[in-house]
Amino acid sequence: MEKIAIVTGASQGIGRDIAKHLARHRIKVIANYNKSEREANELKKELERENIQVDIVKADVSKREDIKKLVQYVIEKYKKIDILVNNAGISEYKLFTDETDDDWNKVINTNLYSAFAMSQEVIPYMIQKKDGCIINISSIWGIVGASMEVLYSISKAGMNGLTKALAKEIGPSNIRVNSIAPGMIETKINNRFSKEDIEQIKEDIPLERIGKTEDIARCVEWLVEDRYTTGQIISINGGWNIV
Numbered sequence: 001m002e003k004i005a006i007v008t009g010a011s012q013g014i015g016r017d018i019a020k021h022l023a024r025h026r027i028k029v030i031a032n033y034n035k036s037e038r039e040a041n042e043l044k045k046e047l048e049r050e051n052i053q054v055d056i057v058k059a060d061v062s063k064r065e066d067i068k069k070l071v072q073y074v075i076e077k078y079k080k081i082d083i084l085v086n087n088a089g090i091s092e093y094k095l096f097t098d099e100t101d102d103d104w105n106k107v108i109n110t111n112l113y114s115a116f117a118m119s120q121e122v123i124p125y126m127i128q129k130k131d132g133c134i135i136n137i138s139s140i141w142g143i144v145g146a147s148m149e150v151l152y153s154i155s156k157a158g159m160n161g162l163t164k165a166l167a168k169e170i171g172p173s174n175i176r177v178n179s180i181a182p183g184m185i186e187t188k189i190n191n192r193f194s195k196e197d198i199e200q201i202k203e204d205i206p207l208e209r210i211g212k213t214e215d216i217a218r219c220v221e222w223l224v225e226d227r228y229t230t231g232q233i234i235s236i237n238g239g240w241n242i243v
């Protein structure tokens with residue numbers, strides 16, 4: 001029977017590539033987007049040219065009511081959810097002392113609350129069939145912390161805590177929960193870096209390159225197939241941080 005996957009934030013960047021990889025492996029993908037309707041439609045058309053149907057659904061995953069509607073839509077249409085990829089995220093680059101409560105709410109709700117609430121809404125359907133795979137797209141900064149990105153680092157460290165604790169709680173229902181912690185990946189989230197900045201960063205990366213979205217998508221594919229990995233934070237960063 002066809003597997004059903006929800007990928008949040010799939011209109012662009014890493015999420016878009018994850019959606020493509022899963023869809024090309026005969027998984028029915030529900031690709032969520034929020035603001036980028038045009039890009040989501042382009043993703044749908046690109047896959048249609050390969051005779052693959054992907055469902056695109058608008059939802060702001062920082063809001064419980066949108067999440068409930070998204071999950072309800074999937075259950076009514078497909079009757080089950082096998083895979084959840086919590087990928088939607090935003091960055092924030094500011095001095096800590098300039099951060100406001102609004103910044104806190106925006107970053108934490110988009111990056112962390114979304115993974116909490118999406119998981120809460122989806123898990124009952126996974127428990128019913130005693131099978132499921134949740135993948136949280138975290139970050140290297142959730143492990144080592146980033147200057148000028150304190151809120152972002154908090155949100156990703158929180159995601160790693162969610163991953164570990166939830167893996168223990170729902171492991172007995174055969175639901176695997178893992179994080180992928182990318183290093184620097186070529187997407188628009190890094191647009192603020194100059195060419196010179198990027199060259200300098202590359203010098204600190206043993207594999208001497210910035211990551212590509214497919215480097216992350218390949219790991220998602222592997223986690224979906226795997227049966228015995230849970231509660232792990234998998235670093236994919238070209239060796240930028242080795243612990």
Ligand code: NDP
Pocket residue numbers: 008009010011012013014015032033034035036037059060061062087088089090091110137138139140181182183184185186187188189190
């Ligand atoms: P992009 O900015 O390229 O894409 C972000 C995606 O998240 C978009 O599809 C956007 O959808 C979606 N999104 C943002 N807010 C919401 C929301 N409220 N509801 C639904 N979707 C939302 O970023 P990346 O692809 O680089 O990032 C993807 C994930 O990977 C993020 O969680 C990021 O933190 C993480 N990451 C990225 C790294 C990198 O170097 N690129 C490194 C480490 C982690 P839309 O445009 O439709 O609103």
